[in-house]
Amino acid sequence: MEPSSSNTGFIQQLPTIKNQFHDDASLLRVAKLFLPPSVLDHVGPEMEQLGDEVLEQQIFDWVTDAEKNQPYLRGSGRDAFGKPCGGELVVTEGWKKLQDFGFEKGVVAINYDTDYGPYTRLVQFLRCHLWEASCANTLCPAAMQDGAARLLQRHLAKQDSGALTATERRVFQNAFDHLISRDPSKAWTSGQWMTERTGGSDVSQTETVATYDPYPDGSAPPLASANENIPLGPWSISGFKWFSSATDSQMVILLAKTQPGKGVSAFFAPMRRHNPSLVSATGKRGNGTELNGVTIQRLKNKFGTQSLPTAELELKGMRGWLIGEEGKGIQEISTILNITRAHTTVSSMGYLGRGLGIAKAFAVVREVGVGKGKRIPLSQHPLHMRTLSNIAVDYHAMMLLVFYTLSVLGLDERGLLQDARVSPPSSTNTSPRIQPPPQKLVAPLIRIMSSLHKAYVCEHAVPLVFACMEALGGVGYLVNVESEHINVSRLFRDACVGAIWEGTTDVLSSDTLRALKHSSTGPDSLAALEWLISTSLNGASSSSSSSSSSSPSTKAASNIRQEWTCLRNKVTSQTQEQLLPEARQIVFRIAEVLMAALFAVDAATNPGAEIDAMYERYMSKKGFATAGDGGANDKQDPNLDGAIIYGSSFSRAETGRASSKL
Template identity: 70%
Template sequence: MVVMEPSSSNTGFFQRLPVLENQFHDDVSFQRIAKLFVPASILDKVGPEIEQLGQEVLSQQIFDWITDAEKNQPYLRGSGRDAFGRPKSELVVTEGWRKLQDFGLARGFVAYNYDTNYGPYNRLVQFLRCHLWEASCANTLCPAAMQDGAARLLQRHLSRQGGLTDVQRQVLQTAYNHLISRDPANAWTSGQWMTERTGGSDVSQTETVAVYDPYPDSATTPLASAAEKTPLGPWSISGFKWFSSATDSQMTILLARTKPGLGVSAFFAPMRRHNPSLVSITGQKGGGTELNGITIQRLKSKFGTQSLPTAELELKGMRGWMIGEEGKGIQEISTILNITRVHSSVSSMGYLGRSIAVAKAYALVREIGVGKGKRTPLYKHPLHMRTLANTTVDYHGMMLLDFYTLYILGLDEHMSRPSQASAAAAANATVALSPPPKHLISPLLRILSSLHKAYICETTIPLVFGCMESLGGVGYLINSESEHINLARIFRDACVGAIWEGTTDLLSSDTLRALKHPVAGKESLSAMDWFVSDGLKLASSGSVGDKVQSGWNKLRERLEKESQGNLLPEARDITFRIAEVLMAVLYLVDAKVNPGREIDAMCNRYLNKRGFGEVQAGKGGNSFDLDLAIVYGSKGVGEKMAKL
């Protein structure tokens, strides 16, 4: 007689934990993207460091810091008051957040683009590194994104002859040096303050006011930093910023009005200023620093990104320096938005890449019932593998779109600054990714800058949820005790992508506006014409390519004939369809450059799903073995199971 033993809290079945592998090797799309977009001569040099980084971001120490940053969230000491009721805005961030931020600064996730000399390929390598870090950084790449945007803005102004006084140049150069530093003790992150109560991303109703009020002479000008002797700016800025992330940053770029009827202007301001009269809590004299005319009104309570300090800020006499021309702040802030939007899309892709990695790892260790007492490993279940394969196909398409955007961004940033390294890199580029004609690079970027973020950040959310769902009930839990499989945290954080830096509708409207511009719109349409025709020609795409070309031609005809007002209700559909055309061309190019059974199948599945073609006989297919290869790579799961 068989005696059945009941389970208990410590006996019975326990599910084996999934094991995450280094995504540098395990993520087949990551490998293909790196080989497609980065010249082999560069990839050979940077590959070992990125491989090591891929291992480091999966360490237990990193996951412990994530858990600490999530559980011990930012707060205002004393709820913004001292023991006797005096207002005192002191933000406290915890150990995990600080350690993760220090890790990111030391590894140069922002500095890489500014202190490495791979020319237009800097951006591609920078964001390959960011892609691996995103899901492990606990949102510290949010202030890093604004740090990157601010560095690019200051770099542009510092590179110009004239336009800055000696003092302004000193101040901006000092800030720029901090922004690109890899020393956590010296490096700065940056805020980006646009949002006010009058309307989210719409800054036309900005209520913050800046008044030109210089100090009488340099002897009486207060300092932002006594050690560096950097003076505070001549503009006094007051207002209320409704939503400001990166509240623990050392500087900010913000918008304010200077005159009635004039557009908003952009300003640089340090977060803190030197106060020689401050006395420490131990009674020590000699001065110290305080917030630069800023009161942290309260911290926001958010659905996701909970480790990130986001606040409402009241400004009273904040001292700053104007950036660029008065009333032209939108043009200045657009430089930052181009950067923060690619950070947003790479963040979404990093979350999705990690989510797929967790789902794959879980499928290797989980068994399920398949009827009549039979059980099978989840990776052998045909429906489950089809679902993960379809997710992988979408993931790869968006990776192509994301990194092509980064490729064009890198070309645009380096057009006027050719270097020996960039010339060498261009000579080693694959023929399939030959750069656009110089006059089409900026027009192509004008389309991509809003479009890629609108499509990717919106589309990844249900895909990340699908990976969370694939874990069943455990996927819904906040698995902080096993942080490496905590997809609930990743899902919550991924949701901000479709809102942060412009909602999907706003960015779709921006894309339509760019395409309908009477001059620049025609240039952007011509750039798209070049991309589609050149890509299809290089891919030798045949009848399938004809359907992709026809799809673009129909879109172009509508954009030329119909008014912006008539097209506006369909701006999202138009934007998404252009994104699908871009991804279809890139898929075909990828399959041509690095051919193989899995990429052929993925390409055909993508094209069929988007209505661009039919599977050719013997090419593509829908077998279980092919699903398995799409998810786990050409070597399948045998090698992975041997490691468990």
């Protein structure tokens, strides 16, 4: 026997994670379920390449740099002699490089410069799913960039009496062009400033005030940019914003009050303004820029998302442009929220998908003792495989909910466009792909799903990412900057914010309940959910090979319908005040009903032993079926656990041999 040392003895083989476009079965299933073959064939090669690129060592080196060298304020906000200088935000080179990578890959631009019709959003977010866990939170400002681009796009499209003035159109078009650029030297991100000390998500208590203060006739207004001759706006905005992620952005959409009793209004403002009198460190007077009436008070010290600059900001005379009508700011900002909430939910699923990929890779190379001197890889250990397969079932159910929501978002933005390149499956194809909703139900579905899918997914993803971290044992708890590709603890810290940003779970549950009970939106929203559940279950049932009344799938479908009926009756028969204490449970259960219905469609569309097992396990876990219904107990074969995790070609013996070769 020889004693071990720091460099001798057993040293664990480092796991190698795979390209998720091939390795993530759920990602592939939702792509096939929601995208027509013509679109998937067209975007597949590019997604495959992106799946490789986001795992390159250079990317992880930038991630480590962005996490280790966190953003900071140069100086203390004053120069050496006490003169206020506003403080300048400094971000690391790794952060800049990751952001440039996202610009070049068009993580936002693809929705605006590429046309896959109503499927464009789905293509965009499939790509974001691959990028999320490698981007070091640069997709957070990109989310607000996306939302701002969509808001400006809507206003630029208006041609009626509420259309923009010539100057407003030029200013908004300039900003929009920057927001959708793929050129890192031109591309902008955007802030989204709503949160204040008074109310968090309750923007009715906003203390930021905007005053209409146009420049005197005949005088040239100051410029936001001298090179582009873009003037600053006629509104002067002052106040204090408590949270501002994307502090390094080039523009912002913010809320402010204009008149007592008028409500809040939405404004666009550039972050910087032209100042020809600025003096450089060498004494030269040049055409520089400075912050546009903004003082960065301090940066937030956060549990996660530490590479992302989040700050408290004081505004004094920030110049901006009104967006839409005075007092209609909440309606305007809702356009952004629909998109940023979708990005936040996709980020949660991106962290979970990568975490599961890391846990899978670790299970192949890590051996454990099972008694009498025998050792096997974790990928052959029945309990470990059951644990990972249970995570995979929940992951897949939430992927279905998220990407269905994104498909409706795409319909809302693009409509049911007819184009040969993006046509839906042929009418002769009898597979039960999820049908697009009638146009009249699209808006009600978006109103409900925008809050519902984020409330459920971001809350439930956190313990699942933690379970992936736990699957690595002690090494999973470490901050593995030495091997950034398996740094699942970073993913867990960053995933925790999903249930807080863009509305906490309680706020979103209350919002969903309010939409269901509102006299103008409630009936349509309930009808839209009814349509989705009935259409999904009917389509799945019509193609099922065992559609008898006694089959497990038929019983599960009956139980899903019964559960939905109970929920609908509960919502319609009680007041909002009576339902409010149970808002979380109600929203979560509606989400589970929707996921069960979508799961049924997926299982019927692309049948197989693994998806059948996943479907039956999900039905049993969520109370839509029991072991006595048949099938659920039969699907607990350890080989099926491995197939759920590693794919249909999984073999316990083959996995063991692969492990021994590494």
